[in-house]
Amino acid sequence: MSTAREEILDRIRRAQTDSAATVSVHEAPAPETLDTQPMLELFVENLVDYRAVVHQVGAGEVAGKVDEILRNHDCRSVVISPDLPDDVRPGELDPTVDDGLSAYDLDKLDAVVTTSAVGIARTGTIVLDHTDGQARRALSLVPDVHVCVIRADQVVTSVPQATAVLRPSVEQGRPLTWISGPSATSDIELNRVEGVHGPRNLEVILVR
Amino acid sequence: MSNPNPLGTTTATFVGMPKFPTMAKDALANTRQRRNLLHATHTIRAKRAAVVDEVPEWQDLRRNGADTKDEVLANLEQYLVQLEQKLTEQGATVHWARDAEEANRIVLDLVKAQGVDEVVKVKSMATQEIELNEALEAAGIHAWETDLAELIVQLGDDRSSHILVPAIHRGRAEIREIFRTRMGQVGRPAPDNMTDEPRELAEAARLHLREKFLRAKVAISGANFAVADTGTLVVLESEGNGRMCLTLPETLISVVGIEKVLPKWEDLGTFMQLLPRSSTGERMNPYTTMWTGPAADDGPQNVHVVLVDNGRTHVLADPVGRQALRCIRCSACLNVCPVYERAGGHAYGSVYPGPIGAVLTPQLRGTSSAIDQSLPYASSLCGACYEVCPVRIDIPTLLVKLRTQVVDEHRDGRPSVEARAMKAAAWMFSDSSHLTKAQKAATLGSKLLGKRTALGAIPGPAAAWSGARDVPVPPKETFRQWWDRTNGGNE
Ligand code: SF4
Numbered sequence: 076m077s078t079a080r081e082e083i084l085d086r087i088r089r090a091q092t093d094s095a096a097t098v099s100v101h102e103a104p105a106p107e108t109l110d111t112q113p114m115l116e117l118f119v120e121n122l123v124d125y126r127a128v129v130h131q132v133g134a135g136e137v138a139g140k141v142d143e144i145l146r147n148h149d150c151r152s153v154v155i156s157p158d159l160p161d162d163v164r165p166g167e168l169d170p171t172v173d174d175g176l177s178a179y180d181l182d183k184l185d186a187v188v189t190t191s192a193v194g195i196a197r198t199g200t201i202v203l204d205h206t207d208g209q210a211r212r213a214l215s216l217v218p219d220v221h222v223c224v225i226r227a228d229q230v231v232t233s234v235p236q237a238t239a240v241l242r243p244s245v246e247q248g249r250p251l252t253w254i255s256g257p258s259a260t261s262d263i264e265l266n267r268v269e270g271v272h273g274p275r276n277l278e279v280i281l282v283r
Numbered sequence: 284m285s286n287p288n289p290l291g292t293t294t295a296t297f298v299g300m301p302k303f304p305t306m307a308k309d310a311l312a313n314t315r316q317r318r319n320l321l322h323a324t325h326t327i328r329a330k331r332a333a334v335v336d337e338v339p340e341w342q343d344l345r346r347n348g349a350d351t352k353d354e355v356l357a358n359l360e361q362y363l364v365q366l367e368q369k370l371t372e373q374g375a376t377v378h379w380a381r382d383a384e385e386a387n388r389i390v391l392d393l394v395k396a397q398g399v400d401e402v403v404k405v406k407s408m409a410t411q412e413i414e415l416n417e418a419l420e421a422a423g424i425h426a427w428e429t430d431l432a433e434l435i436v437q438l439g440d441d442r443s444s445h446i447l448v449p450a451i452h453r454g455r456a457e458i459r460e461i462f463r464t465r466m467g468q469v470g471r472p473a474p475d476n477m478t479d480e481p482r483e484l485a486e487a488a489r490l491h492l493r494e495k496f497l498r499a500k501v502a503i504s505g506a507n508f509a510v511a512d513t514g515t516l517v518v519l520e521s522e523g524n525g526r527m528c529l530t531l532p533e534t535l536i537s538v539v540g541i542e543k544v545l546p547k548w549e550d551l552g553t554f555m556q557l558l559p560r561s562s563t564g565e566r567m568n569p570y571t572t573m574w575t576g577p578a579a580d581d582g583p584q585n586v587h588v589v590l591v592d593n594g595r596t597h598v599l600a601d602p603v604g605r606q607a608l609r610c611i612r613c614s615a616c617l618n619v620c621p622v623y624e625r626a627g628g629h630a631y632g633s634v635y636p637g638p639i640g641a642v643l644t645p646q647l648r649g650t651s652s653a654i655d656q657s658l659p660y661a662s663s664l665c666g667a668c669y670e671v672c673p674v675r676i677d678i679p680t681l682l683v684k685l686r687t688q689v690v691d692e693h694r695d696g697r698p699s700v701e702a703r704a705m706k707a708a709a710w711m712f713s714d715s716s717h718l719t720k721a722q723k724a725a726t727l728g729s730k731l732l733g734k735r736t737a738l739g740a741i742p743g744p745a746a747a748w749s750g751a752r753d754v755p756v757p758p759k760e761t762f763r764q765w766w767d768r769t770n771g772g773n774e
Contacts, residue, residue: 079379083541083592087360090600098357100350103553104340121566175580178497178531197337198559198567211581212530212572216523235552242548245513248373250530250578253555253571258523261563262432262448263455263481264319265326271431271485272492273523273570 106235107197111227114196118230119281121199125256126269127277134162134282141188141222142167144278148220150185156210163190163208163224173214181213186220187274192244192251193237194230200255201225201279202237204244212252221274223254227283316452320444320627323451324618330564331615331671337566338556347553349675352609355544356599362511362544363590369514373576375586383413386591390415390503390536391422393587397534399424399500405518405525406430407505408446408612409538409591411634412647415503425469426503427495429524431488438465444628444636446614447562452627455479466491492524502528502583506539507611508554509588512547515575516588519558519568529572535583541590542608554611557673561613594647603684607643609674616668616678622661631658638668642681650689659685 077085109117119129132140142165145153154171155164164170165188190208191201201223203209208224215221231237241251258273269275335341355362367377380386394402402419404410404426416426416437428437435450436443439461443449450458459479466473466487471494473487504525508517516537518525529535545554559568577586599605617623617637628636632654633644641662645655659682662668668678 079381079385082381083379083590083596084360084363086592086596087363087541087599090596090605091357091359098350098354100354101343101346103347103549104343106552107340125565125567125569182493182497195567198556200567205578205581212526213582216526216530234555235549238549238552238555242513245515245548245573245575248575248578250575250582251571251573252526253567253573255565255567255569257569258521259569260431260485260522262430262435262450263458263484265323265448266481268481268485271489271522271524272429272496272527 103235106233108236109196109232114232115227115230115281115283117232118194118196118199121196122256122279123199125199126259127199127256127279129279129281131281131283137163137224137280137282138166140280141165141224144222144280145186145220148186148276150220152184153186153188154181154184154210154214154218155188156208156214159188159190159208159210163188173210176213178213178217181217184218186222187214187218188222189215189224191223191225191229193240194225195232195234195237196230197233198255200234200237200253202241203252203254204241204249205252206244206249212250215252215254216273219270219274220276220278221254221257222278222280224280224282227281230281315454316627317625319452319454320624323445323448324624327448327564327618331561331618332564334560334564334566338560344553344557345673345675348557348611348673349609351545351550351553352542352674353606355546356542356605356608359541359544359599362546363541365511366509366514366544367590369511370576370588371514373514375514375576375588378587378589380589380591380593382593383591386413386538386589386593387415387418389589390538391418391424393534393536394419394424394501394503395422397501397585401425401427401495401499402501402503403427403429403495403499403528403532404433405502405504405520405528406433406449407503407538408634409505409540410503411443413538413591413593415538427469427492429492429496429528430520431485431522431524434488434492435461438462438469442629443634445617446612446635446637446639447617448614452629455481455484458484462487462491470494492527496524496527496531499528499532501534501536502532504528504535504537506537506543506588507558508545508551509539509543510545510548510551513575515548515573517551517571517573519562519571521563521569523570526570526572529574530582532583534585534587536587536589538589538591541592541595542610558611558613561611561615561671561673597649598643598646601646604642604646604681606676607639607646607681609676610639610643611674612639613673615671615673616676619667619671621663621665621667626661631661633658638662638678638682639676642676642678642685645685645689650685656689659683659689 122129130140153165153168157172189210192204193202257269257275257277258271259269260271261267370377378389419426428434432450435458445451456479462473471491477483477487506516507519559565577584616639620638623637631640633640635643641658645658648655650656662682664679666679
């Protein structure tokens with residue numbers, strides 16, 4: 076008796092006896108590249124359109140902005156990854172540093188601060204590859220406020236440019252999380268409601 | 284495609300289901316459902332059109348998407364073997380399943396090996412197709428659906444009626460009632476003072492499901508894409524329930540149809556644009572998770588992938604029909620279909636409703652049952668589905684081809700006059716300009732026929748067919764003309 080694997084592959088071979096196995100693939104269109112200024116404007120516009128709150132700050136102002144955001148949400152606790160850079164680190168609340176916290180532990184924390192890997196202007200998307208200050212996936216998922224820091228030079232115009240940047244991460248076996256606005260549902264009469272299971276608040280700090 | 288499919292499994296739920304016209308008649312009588320559906324499909328349709336217009340290279344993306352999928356299908360063996368190898372290198376375990384029963388058995392064994400009696404689930408068409416929840420339930424394992432719409436359907440002992448928005452047929456008052464009466468029986472009850480505000484209903488789901496996410500040891504998902512050259516699986520979602528399932532439990536089992544494979548990582552550059560815009564009408568869905576085997580200290584360490592055939596190789600064997608395997612389940616074709624809009628998803632008697640369901644289901648299951656024989660007729664052949672399809676599946680032509688097959692099967696395999704007429708129709712529907720021209724000609728003819736309602740016998744080759752029935756006079760305006768004039772029949 077053949078295994079399922081052999082049988083399925085055999086069925087595929089038999090199914091294709093009539094096909095000339097070459098298909099000429101119509102090339103993917105060359106991705107559009109916007110100039111920096113309009114690209115960043117589009118990025119912000121699309122983030123806001125999908126209900127993220129965007130703050131634009133200079134390099135030295137990040138930590139202060141992080142504190143301000145946490146204050147605005149009345150956060151009493153915040154979690155970070157051990158390697159979050161100092162200039163991004165919240166100062167007013169003593170952050171909980173992740174050392175493999177359980178999901179139950181994370182559920183008790185109000186906010187998380189992370190950095191990010193890539194931003195996509197045309198879709199208003201931020202991609203995390205969970206290296207360095209981006210923390211494990213669970214951290215940017217369970218607390219209700221996600222403060223996400225992205226540098227202007229990490230933003231690209233469109234999706235194909237993002238996948239190109241991300242290939243090395245994937246080859247290293249890194250997981251990716253693509254985030255476009257806070258958690259949302261449209262399942263009840265097509266009304267958009269922000270916040271179901273993921274963070275209900277996405278605050279983006281764009282460092283220019 | 285002349286043989287009924289011996290490979291796919293028509294599982295218990297759909298066996299003996301009345302055929303489409305019967306089901307559709309019931310659905311049409313349900314005015315609340317019709318109202319909900321109409322609102323929902325028109326809303327998504329408008330959103331989709333707006334975000335597609337933002338992308339000047341949309342038609343090139345569609346072509347690239349369609350060709351990439353065709354290329355996968357032409358070399359499926361090679362890509363599956365590569366995918367398996369990459370997944371294995373990355374630390375995942377790959378399983379193969381010939382049919383639904385085998386897939387369910389594999390998943391059940393994996394779940395049992397973890398010693399749990401419940402699993403959390405990410406919305407997945409593949410697991411619905413194989414009726415995994417029912418198989419798990421029969422073995423005493425509770426499978427909790429975590430997508431809000433799936434939760435509504437599950438708690439309501441209902442079936443889903445749309446690929447993307449399974450509870451599209453339910454209004455907020457009904458949802459409130461379902462939550463109030465059922466949540467407490469399976470976990471945290473709905474808050475006492477919950478109104479039917481969507482925000483409050485979503486909050487009730489958040490609280491109800493959170494305890495299930497936090498304690499879950501095993502999660503089950505499907506995958507939107509599986510990348511052969513990196514071994515990466517991809518799940519798109521909105522609510523974060525997917526991320527919860529894909530990252531918090533120790534064990535993750537993903538059930539993936541063999542047609543989901545993409546050749547290379549960069550292909551996601553096209554598909555991550557095509558799918559969200561076609562599906563929810565968003566530039567991008569709120570969350571996408573991509574994982575390449577178990578990641579060090581992050582997420583499930585026990586990662587399984589079940590590659591499922593269940594009739595797909597049968598579809599592959601048909602040189603014309605195989606294009607249905609390009610489908611990325613965006614549901615755009617449902618939202619533009621005038622038949623779906625009125626009949627609703629339940630009438631199709633299949634987990635794949637709407638135009639794609641009408642072609643894919645009879646191909647996967649064969650055309651031996653009444654419901655599967657009627658499905659190719661559940662369409663007006665207006666061509667709108669083809670125009671919105673992000674991977675250019677020529678659904679109208681496939682429908683006509685399947686009708687031919689159904690007709691042939693009723694003639695003991697001898698090609699009938701009707702079947703030959705359908706072949707001619709296949710040409711006509713292969714290009715919307717052919718259709719428009721033919722329809723214009725037909726309606727012009729009918730204007731000359733005055734008040735007659737039937738043509739009687741047609742001379743020539745169709746005589747044998749028309750001799751036994753009245754050929755209706757062609758309509759005075761084409762379907763599209765009528766559609767435009769009456770705003771889709773709503774005036
Ligand atoms: S057939 Fe095309 S439009 Fe319909 S669900 Fe599949 S990909 Fe989407």
